[in-house]
Amino acid sequence: MGLIKKVPVYTESIPGGALVATSLEAVLNFGRAKSLWYLLFGTACCAIELMCTGASRYDFDRLGMMFRASPRQADLIIAAGTITKKMGPRLRKLYDQMAEPRYVIAMGGCTIKGGPFYYDSYSVEKGIDHIVPVDIYVPGCPPRPESLLEGCLHLQEKVRRQKLSEWQEK
Amino acid sequence: MTQQELTAYIQSSFEGKLTLLDTGRAEPMFEVRPDDLLEVARRLRDDLQLKFDYLCNMGASDTRERLEVVYSIASTTRRLRMDFKLVLGYENPAVESVTPVWPAANWYEREMNELFGIEVKDHPDMRPLLLPEDWDQGYPMLKNWDAPDFVRMPEL
Amino acid sequence: MPELRTEEFQINMGPHHPSTHGVCRLLLTMDGEKVVEAVPYVGYLHRAIEKICENRTYHMCIPILDRFEYVTSMSCNYVFSLAAEKLARIEVPERAEYLRVIMLELNRIASHLIFVGTTAMDLGALTPFLYGLRERELIMDLFEMTCGQRLTYNYIRIGGVSRDIPPQFVPKCREAVRIIGGKLADYEGILNENPIWLARMKGIGYADPQQAIAWGVSGPVLRASGVKYDLRRDDPYSIYDKFNFDVAVRWNGDNYDRFLVRIDEIRQSLKIISQALDGLPEGETRAKVKARFKPPAGEVYVRIENSRGEMGVYLVSDGSEKPVRVKTRGGSYNQLQFLPEIVRGRGYLIADLVAIFATFDVIMPEVDR
Numbered sequence: 001m002g003l004i005k006k007v008p009v010y011t012e013s014i015p016g017g018a019l020v021a022t023s024l025e026a027v028l029n030f031g032r033a034k035s036l037w038y039l040l041f042g043t044a045c046c047a048i049e050l051m052c053t054g055a056s057r058y059d060f061d062r063l064g065m066m067f068r069a070s071p072r073q074a075d076l077i078i079a080a081g082t083i084t085k086k087m088g089p090r091l092r093k094l095y096d097q098m099a100e101p102r103y104v105i106a107m108g109g110c111t112i113k114g115g116p117f118y119y120d121s122y123s124v125e126k127g128i129d130h131i132v133p134v135d136i137y138v139p140g141c142p143p144r145p146e147s148l149l150e151g152c153l154h155l156q157e158k159v160r161r162q163k164l165s166e167w168q169e170k
Numbered sequence: 171m172t173q174q175e176l177t178a179y180i181q182s183s184f185e186g187k188l189t190l191l192d193t194g195r196a197e198p199m200f201e202v203r204p205d206d207l208l209e210v211a212r213r214l215r216d217d218l219q220l221k222f223d224y225l226c227n228m229g230a231s232d233t234r235e236r237l238e239v240v241y242s243i244a245s246t247t248r249r250l251r252m253d254f255k256l257v258l259g260y261e262n263p264a265v266e267s268v269t270p271v272w273p274a275a276n277w278y279e280r281e282m283n284e285l286f287g288i289e290v291k292d293h294p295d296m297r298p299l300l301l302p303e304d305w306d307q308g309y310p311m312l313k314n315w316d317a318p319d320f321v322r323m324p325e326l
Numbered sequence: 327m328p329e330l331r332t333e334e335f336q337i338n339m340g341p342h343h344p345s346t347h348g349v350c351r352l353l354l355t356m357d358g359e360k361v362v363e364a365v366p367y368v369g370y371l372h373r374a375i376e377k378i379c380e381n382r383t384y385h386m387c388i389p390i391l392d393r394f395e396y397v398t399s400m401s402c403n404y405v406f407s408l409a410a411e412k413l414a415r416i417e418v419p420e421r422a423e424y425l426r427v428i429m430l431e432l433n434r435i436a437s438h439l440i441f442v443g444t445t446a447m448d449l450g451a452l453t454p455f456l457y458g459l460r461e462r463e464l465i466m467d468l469f470e471m472t473c474g475q476r477l478t479y480n481y482i483r484i485g486g487v488s489r490d491i492p493p494q495f496v497p498k499c500r501e502a503v504r505i506i507g508g509k510l511a512d513y514e515g516i517l518n519e520n521p522i523w524l525a526r527m528k529g530i531g532y533a534d535p536q537q538a539i540a541w542g543v544s545g546p547v548l549r550a551s552g553v554k555y556d557l558r559r560d561d562p563y564s565i566y567d568k569f570n571f572d573v574a575v576r577w578n579g580d581n582y583d584r585f586l587v588r589i590d591e592i593r594q595s596l597k598i599i600s601q602a603l604d605g606l607p608e609g610e611t612r613a614k615v616k617a618r619f620k621p622p623a624g625e626v627y628v629r630i631e632n633s634r635g636e637m638g639v640y641l642v643s644d645g646s647e648k649p650v651r652v653k654t655r656g657g658s659y660n661q662l663q664f665l666p667e668i669v670r671g672r673g674y675l676i677a678d679l680v681a682i683f684a685t686f687d688v689i690m691p692e693v694d695r
Contacts, residue, residue, distance in 0.1 A: 040344050043371060044691060045396040045477055047348070048440070052466075052476075055459035069344035086302040087349060087370045090341055116390060119323035120381045121374040122310045123301065142477050197412075197626055225542050227627060227638050231651035240640060240653075242627045246539055246555045253627055274542030277663050300369035300694060311377060323381055 006030060025164050032075075033159040035064040036103070036152070039074035041094065043081025046108035049142040050080045058145035063152055071097040076155070077132070078148075082110035082117060083125045095132045101167045103159070105151055106134045109141045116141065171219060176250055179219065184210065188254060200254040204265055207256065211271040214243065221245045222252070225272035228279070230286045232313045237263050237286065243272075264289040285311040334362060339676075341370045347444070347683065348690025350662070360673045366662050371694040379652040384410055384484060384619045387652065391639075392478035394654055395692050397440060400426075400433040401632045403482040406652075408563060409628045409641040410484045414621035421609035422486035423565045428499070428602045429469075429481065430564075431595040435506065436465045437633040438588045441687045442513055445585065448684040449526055454513060461509055464502040471495060484619060486612030496603055503596050503603075510592060517585075527581040531682035533668050535579065541667065542660035545635030547686060550587045551579035557631035568605075569598050584685040591633075620647050634658050634687055656692025 004011070007026040012019045038060075042050050054060045054067065068074045071094045083091055095104070106128055109115030114126035128134065135158060138151035171179060177198050180188055187210050188200040202210050214222045227242040240255040256265060267290050268275045279290045280299040287309040290296065298305070307317050339352040349370035355363040375394055379387045391406050392399045404426060411418065418426075443458030466476045472491050473481040481488055517523050533543070535551040548555060556573040558566040574590030576583035623645040629638035635657020642651040665686065669679060 041342060043349055044373075045393055048397060048477060051440075052459060052463075055463075056456050057460065057463045067344075082371065082373055084370060084372055086372065087341065090370075094342060116393065117373050117378065119321055120378045122307075122315075122317060122320055122377060123372050123374050144476065199625065223539055224544075226629060226636065227640055227653065227655040229640060229651075229653040229655075231640075231642055231653065233642065233644070233650055240625075240627075242638070242640065244561075246553065246560075249560055251561065272542070273540050274660055274663065277659065298369075300372040302369070310374070313380075 028164070029160045029162060032101075033156040036076045036155070036159070037068050037074050038065055038076040038078050039071050039094065039098070040067045040069055041077050041079060041091075043079075043083065043087065044108075044110065046080035046110075046142045049145060049148065050078060050107065053145040053148050058149060060149075060152075063149070063156070065152065071095075072099065074098060075101065076103045076105065078105045078107050079111050079128055079132070080107040082115065083128050083131070084123050085125055086123070088125050088128075088131050091128065092131050101162070103135045103155060104128075104132050105136045105138060105148075105155060107138045107148060107151070108143060109139060112137050112139060171248065171250065173250065176220075176252060180252070183217075184213070197253065200252065202254050202256055204256050204258070207266050208268065208271065210254075211241075211268050215271055219248075220250065221248055222250070223247075223272075225268075225274040226251070228268075228275050228282075230282045230288055230311075232286065232311065234313050236260070237288065239265055239282070239288065241268070258288065262289070263287065264291060266291050267293040269294060285309060287312070332358070337676075347688055350688070350690055350693070352679075352683075354676070354679070359675055361669060361676060361679055362671065364666055364669045364679060366665060368662065368690070368693050371690045373691075373695065375695045376652055376654065379649060381648065383647045384621070384649065385617070387649065388483060389478070389480045391652075391654070392480055393691065394695060395632070395634075395637065395656055395689060396478055397689055398433045398437045398633050399478045400429045400482055401630060401637055402654075403480065404430060405628060405630050405637050405639045406641070407482055407484045408630070409626055409639045410619070410621060412626045412628060413624050413641065413643055414619075416485055416613050416615065418486055418613055419610045420565075420607050422611045422613075424602050424606050425487050425491065425611065426482055427564055427566070427569075428599055428606075429472075429479075429487075431599050431602070432465050432468060432499075434633045435592050435595050436462050438592050439465075441588055441633075442585075445681075445684040445687075446517065448680055449523070451517070451523075454516060457509070457512060457516075461506050464505060468495065468499055468502060471498070483612065483615075485615040486610070488612070490611045496606070499599065499603060503599055507593070507596050510589065514589065524582070526677070526681050527585060527685070529580050529582075530674065530678050531581045531584075531668060531685065533579045533664070537667060538664065541664040543635065543657075543664050544660070545632070545657045546574075546587045546591065547584055547635065547661055547664075549573070549575045550583040552577045557629060557636060561629070563628070563630055569601050571598050581681055581685045588633075588687075618647050620645060629655075632657060634689065634692065635661065637692075654695055656689075656695075658686075658688040658690070658692040661686045662688050662693055 007030050009020050009022040111128045117124040136151045136155050187206045191199045222243040222245050224244045226244050230239050237258040238255050242253045244251040284298045334357050337354045341349040341351045351367040353365045391402045394402045439458040439462045443455040446454035473479050533551050535553045554575045571594045574587050621643050625642040627640040629636050638655040640653040644650050
């Protein structure tokens with residue numbers, strides 16, 4: 001079985017089969033990392049690249065990620081696109097509606113520090129760090145689908161390393 | 171009527187209401203006084219030779235000396251297009267709404283009102299369009315507007 | 327028996343909803359299950375592009391305007407370059423014009439493929455989404471080969487195009503045209519005769535042509551109501567008068583016709599691209615334009631036929647190297663204004679409203695800028 005090769009286990013054969021001992025953290029983290037469901041949150045140009053990453057050529061589903069329409073059913077927000085001052089409180093509301101443990105990927109230059117709209121714009125939030133806590137930053141304008149896939153793989157590593165006590169935020 | 175004959179036709183039949191600005195520009199631009207706006211707009215839409223039934227674009231611009239409101243109109247049946255503008259000062263700029271003539275001007279006038287501060291009289295639905303609901307920092311598109319978190323790009 | 331209370335109540339179809347049209351909020355007034363009034367609230371993507379362009383030189387404005395309408399980014403580059411060239415009276419070389427037409431039409435096909443995909447996804451059919459984006463990847467490969475970018479190209483510059491096409495572009499483009507033309511039969515086969523598709527699209531969302539013109543609607547929405555108005559034919563720009571193509575028009579004005587008009591437009595664009603590839607001349611790809619471009623003082627309004635309607639730029643210059651005013655106009659702005667007019671009082675359900683909104687093909691950055 002593939003699971004045995006991917007998590008640290010201690011096996012001992014007994015007549016009629018085997019006994020497998022492992023840590024709960026390893027199994028649960030493995031399960032969570034390989035099936036992150038993301039919220040369909042696309043504001044601007046990066047949303048088109050997010051759609052392309054989910055489509056036929058660069059497939060998100062092979063990483064176990066599928067889109068959900070409601071934040072109650074998602075555990076990842078890929079914030080794709082510029083967040084303006086009018087939209088900021090709505091992003092916070094969506095983030096608050098997700099169940100813990102939850103993650104945020106900031107996709108594109110606009111969500112990192114304002115992107116091309118940093119100078120001379122009166123209505124753009126210069127980065128989303130001060131609205132939601134961000135786990136992974138994916139730079140680019142817009143980032144290629146390969147960049148976004150690499151960002152998701154990094155997030156999976158981060159999830160595998162998380163401890164059970166960190167699931168609940170203070 | 172072709173685009174060339176249009177300028178001559180407008181000058182002859184709208185004598186005094188639409189004045190042609192100086193020639194040598196890329197395309198002819200007419201000027202109308204704020205009081206004549208609705209009458210000129212109705213005549214432009216209903217004139218049988220012109221039939222300007224389509225409002226392409228309407229916007230304000232701040233040229234550091236004055237405020238201008240520019241209208242661009244076209245005809246879907248006669249292959250014609252023209253622009254005309256109004257000139258306003260910075261003190262209490264006000265203009266009449268052209269929504270009775272071209273309903274398309276609805277959102278353009280709302281946007282103009284909240285970004286430039288130009289008052290639009292008799293508009294059916296004047297509410298802010300683009301800025302956040304709690305915006306209280308003035309009219310952002312004016313050239314002398316500033317705010318604490320507004321970062322200007324440094325000169326290269 | 328006590329009387330049934332029937333009051334109208336309001337539902338918020340909020341800025342985040344699961345169709346990829348961007349961030350638009352609709353406040354619906356409902357009478358039971360029927361929608362009485364739908365009022366759009368916009369501004370959630372207002373990035374102040376026009377204010378930014380006032381502090382950039384003319385060449386620097388082009389990548390910013392890329393993000394004005396990112397699905398057809400070549401058109402945004404093109405309309406601004408056309409305005410600057412008209413002000414400064416620049417002659418564009420012929421090879422550059424042909425390359426521009428090829429890129430604009432490829433971009434139109436890519437945009438309509440996204441439309442097919444997202445409309446089907448909004449109505450619940452997930453397969454055409456994957457089909458549409460698979461064909462679009464062919465076009466993205468062509469663009470990446472030419473200018474290095476998949477989405478916001480910065481390719482069409484003032485005076486021409488930024489660089490010449492590589493030698494493998496022409497055979498690959500012909501291959502892409504052949505494949506896409508063949509796959510259109512797939513889309514029509516899976517959708518056109520489907521009873522669910524017909525029930526949700528036929529006869530719903532009627533748009534009266536005279537009202538549409540008065541509200542400034544243009545593009546496929548207007549042509550689906552029977553008005554044969556296409557700027558490539560009625561107000562020609564670039565070299566469109568050299569090509570032989572039909573204007574796609576339908577007569578019923580409902581959702582189904584708005585969908586069919588765009589499939590027809592893909593076919594016509596494929597025709598234009600084949601003709602342009604056949605007639606591509608040799609020559610330069612860009613006229614001589616100074617790096618510190620200073621057009622003479624003046625103002626101009628230019629407009630082109632984009633895949634969502636009329637896209638225009640009103641450019642004011644005072645002789646310096648930064649524009650005084652760049653006012654952009656997108657087709658989706660007027661279509662979103664027009665939406666309450668065709669919904670009011672017709673007794674549509676929310677599912678019908680989703681279908682109407684999808685076939686209008688509204689992109690929010692065009693509305694909010």
